[in-house]
Amino acid sequence: MNDVFATELLLVADGSPGHPSPPSASEPVYTIGDLAKRFGLTLRALRFYENRGLLNPVRGGGRRLYGPKDVERLALIVKAKKLGLTLTAIQQLIVDDGEGQTLRLSHEACMAQIAILEGQLAEIEAALAELRAMCGLTGDRQPDRP
Amino acid sequence: MNDVFATELLLVADGSPGHPSPPSASEPVYTIGDLAKRFGLTLRALRFYENRGLLNPVRGGGRRLYGPKDVERLALIVKAKKLGLTLTAIQQLIVDDGEGQTLRLSHEACMAQIAILEGQLAEIEAALAELRAMCGLTGDRQPDRP
DNA sequence: TTGCTCCTCACGTCACGTGAGGTGGC
DNA sequence: TTGCTCCTCACGTCACGTGAGGTGGC
Numbered sequence: 001m002n003d004v005f006a007t008e009l010l011l012v013a014d015g016s017p018g019h020p021s022p023p024s025a026s027e028p029v030y031t032i033g034d035l036a037k038r039f040g041l042t043l044r045a046l047r048f049y050e051n052r053g054l055l056n057p058v059r060g061g062g063r064r065l066y067g068p069k070d071v072e073r074l075a076l077i078v079k080a081k082k083l084g085l086t087l088t089a090i091q092q093l094i095v096d097d098g099e100g101q102t103l104r105l106s107h108e109a110c111m112a113q114i115a116i117l118e119g120q121l122a123e124i125e126a127a128l129a130e131l132r133a134m135c136g137l138t139g140d141r142q143p144d145r146p
Numbered sequence: 147m148n149d150v151f152a153t154e155l156l157l158v159a160d161g162s163p164g165h166p167s168p169p170s171a172s173e174p175v176y177t178i179g180d181l182a183k184r185f186g187l188t189l190r191a192l193r194f195y196e197n198r199g200l201l202n203p204v205r206g207g208g209r210r211l212y213g214p215k216d217v218e219r220l221a222l223i224v225k226a227k228k229l230g231l232t233l234t235a236i237q238q239l240i241v242d243d244g245e246g247q248t249l250r251l252s253h254e255a256c257m258a259q260i261a262i263l264e265g266q267l268a269e270i271e272a273a274l275a276e277l278r279a280m281c282g283l284t285g286d287r288q289p290d291r292p
Numbered sequence: 293t294t295g296c297t298c299c300t301c302a303c304g305t306c307a308c309g310t311g312a313g314g315t316g317g318c
Numbered sequence: 319t320t321g322c323t324c325c326t327c328a329c330g331t332c333a334c335g336t337g338a339g340g341t342g343g344c
């Protein structure tokens with residue numbers, strides 16, 4: 001389904017002991033490069049997330065190895081970032097409810113985030129209106145009326 | 147017209163030599179606190195702009211003293227920031243055309259900035275749509291149709 | 293041997309926030 | 319003496335970018 005994952009899929013015998021989610025036998029394992037390509041992130045970003053405690057891949061020969069749970073978690077991180085949440089917030093919002101990881105965003109927090117984004121939206125729209133006026137464009141982007 | 151300016155207006159005899167725009171006699175002079183209140187900025191922000199070379203107030207008794215030209219320049223900085231421009235860009239865009247300072251934004255740069263903001267707008271609108279769905283709100287914020 | 297991918301420091305960027313410790317004039 | 323406003327370091331924050339210098343396996 002995915003070139004990166006099809007060609008670079010690895011298998012690992014066991015995870016390191018004590019790891020929160022050690023990849024078990026025959027589970028797919030990905031390198032940092034795999035995930036970077038898949039999610040459109042840099043290696044640096046993935047290492048940074050790990051440093052912030054958002055990811056916790058096992059090590060194999062000094063390299064980071066990501067299992068399905070790590071992939072699931074990273075997908076949530078990327079999704080939450082698109083919602084405009086900070087990494088600090090994301091770290092506290094991702095929880096595991098037995099059947100997988102989810103973004104536990106309370107209704108209150110959700111409304112608060114909406115308010116923040118609406119504020120940013122207004123600022124950007126005001127800036128766009130001003131810039132379009134400066135560029136000699138009409139604010140509503142309709143052709144000139146007679 | 148402005149309480150801050152009316153009550154804290156100072157007069158200074160001469161500017162320091164070599165300064166690009168030394169306040170001359172009987173020109174109004176403002177403190178950093180005056181400008182912070184007037185423009186809704188922090189003292190730290192004003193000092194930071196100075197450090198970046200965006201402002202260059204004279205000193206009087208160790209204190210920063212801002213003249214009308216500094217005020218004019220700061221107004222431009224604040225306006226440009228609202229357009230989403232970086233301080234580095236702003237520094238290069240502010241020019242003095244004999245009759246005052248202006249933001250020299252080329253048509254090309256203007257269009258480029260519009261494109262950037264339109265991209266941000268799209269991202270924020272997508273995030274808002276998602277958040278409203280999560281919060282159980284309708285995307286277009288209209289009441290439920292029968 | 294070369295090329296590729298990965299690694300760990302560690303400093304840089306952006307626009308400030310936030311104390312720490314001190315000064316000057318009412 | 320207290321309160322207010324100002325000052326200069328200087329480290330912290332946010333989310334990474336960007337080398338520097340080195341490793342491992344084809």
